[in-house]
Amino acid sequence: MQLTSCIQNALIILVISLSFCACQSTSVYVTPSESLLYDQGFVGFSEIQIESEQDIFTLDDKAKAFLKSTIKPMTNKIDQMEALVRGIFDRSNLNLLYQGDANNTANETFHSRAANCLSMSIMTYAMATEAGFYIDFQEIMIPEFWTRKAGFSLLNGHINLKMFAPHDPSVFMLNKRSFQVDFDPQSSRSGLPKKIVSKQAVMAMFYNNKGADALLRKDYTYAYAYFREALLLDPDFDSGWVNLGILYRLSGYVNQAEKTYQHALGLNSDSLTAWENLAYLYTFTGREGEAEEILAKVESKRNSNPYYHVNLGEQEMEQEHWDQALGHFRRALALDRSKHEVYFGLARAYFEIGELQQSKRYLKQAKNKANNRQDEDKYQHKLDFLRNF
Numbered sequence: 001m002q003l004t005s006c007i008q009n010a011l012i013i014l015v016i017s018l019s020f021c022a023c024q025s026t027s028v029y030v031t032p033s034e035s036l037l038y039d040q041g042f043v044g045f046s047e048i049q050i051e052s053e054q055d056i057f058t059l060d061d062k063a064k065a066f067l068k069s070t071i072k073p074m075t076n077k078i079d080q081m082e083a084l085v086r087g088i089f090d091r092s093n094l095n096l097l098y099q100g101d102a103n104n105t106a107n108e109t110f111h112s113r114a115a116n117c118l119s120m121s122i123m124t125y126a127m128a129t130e131a132g133f134y135i136d137f138q139e140i141m142i143p144e145f146w147t148r149k150a151g152f153s154l155l156n157g158h159i160n161l162k163m164f165a166p167h168d169p170s171v172f173m174l175n176k177r178s179f180q181v182d183f184d185p186q187s188s189r190s191g192l193p194k195k196i197v198s199k200q201a202v203m204a205m206f207y208n209n210k211g212a213d214a215l216l217r218k219d220y221t222y223a224y225a226y227f228r229e230a231l232l233l234d235p236d237f238d239s240g241w242v243n244l245g246i247l248y249r250l251s252g253y254v255n256q257a258e259k260t261y262q263h264a265l266g267l268n269s270d271s272l273t274a275w276e277n278l279a280y281l282y283t284f285t286g287r288e289g290e291a292e293e294i295l296a297k298v299e300s301k302r303n304s305n306p307y308y309h310v311n312l313g314e315q316e317m318e319q320e321h322w323d324q325a326l327g328h329f330r331r332a333l334a335l336d337r338s339k340h341e342v343y344f345g346l347a348r349a350y351f352e353i354g355e356l357q358q359s360k361r362y363l364k365q366a367k368n369k370a371n372n373r374q375d376e377d378k379y380q381h382k383l384d385f386l387r388n389f
Contacts, residue, residue, distance in 0.1 A: 077165035204234035
């Protein structure tokens, strides 16, 4: 049986980037991390209170009581693990709403009615360790997947948990029983490779998400404080360096932005996000030739990714270019017919050009492909609205 609770960390990207070996015409190198921090550009950042490890993972008495009552009826650790996961999922289904920007601590998630995957995974980790289980965080190596918010493209990552019972020397077991816990599972991700990431790396993701939220609301000092904390904790977090570079560019620190993108590429020369943001910076600073060379290779790499076309479709929708948007959504559908975001994009575009029957058709398919109750409800509400036409 595979039970689930998830983690999704949104990495904010201005134009999204991709990295690949073919882009070696632009040299990359790794510089000391501390030299890339630009504290003097963000006066007051040190006054911002950053959550500590204890703040992020501590549970209060009410949360501990929930944990105790959930696993108390069982004495076997395997049964306790299953009861805990089921208890968390029952709580999620009944009380919590999925919200992508709800970047909360374990305790805030327990008491909140909204949580994203990262928050749910942090809470699950806290409860599992309190119960004496062993936990591995696993990063899922998914292809680039974007969402649009406030004029930005957000690159979404995904992690889940693997939960083990402690070994009882008095019990002989042929295999070690474990549960994979994924809050927002998608069947298309089941065969993707995974890698174990540390608790510190997950904390860096948490800080990165907080920084991304601040960047979206243009609170650049707050964003810098959180990005800085993430990168001091995990200096190899290449996406965090890209986000810091975006912050530098938006703040007018062009030289710092370029160095930071180069540093991200030195850590991961296959980061498409870093390459595209570097190209955007080159365009911004009048280096169009270098920018065009990079962007041509980026686009070539991305054309086989349905989410790339969904993102382009969303951008065309924002500019009211309905026919161009339809073209991108159709291309995404030709590449992958399993993504509810693709069907929703088609439904929106057809609505805008007045083809209501087509819009209803694709909304129904979006609902059928949705993988959580909130998306199903969202699509149903839109179908209910269309009945008035």
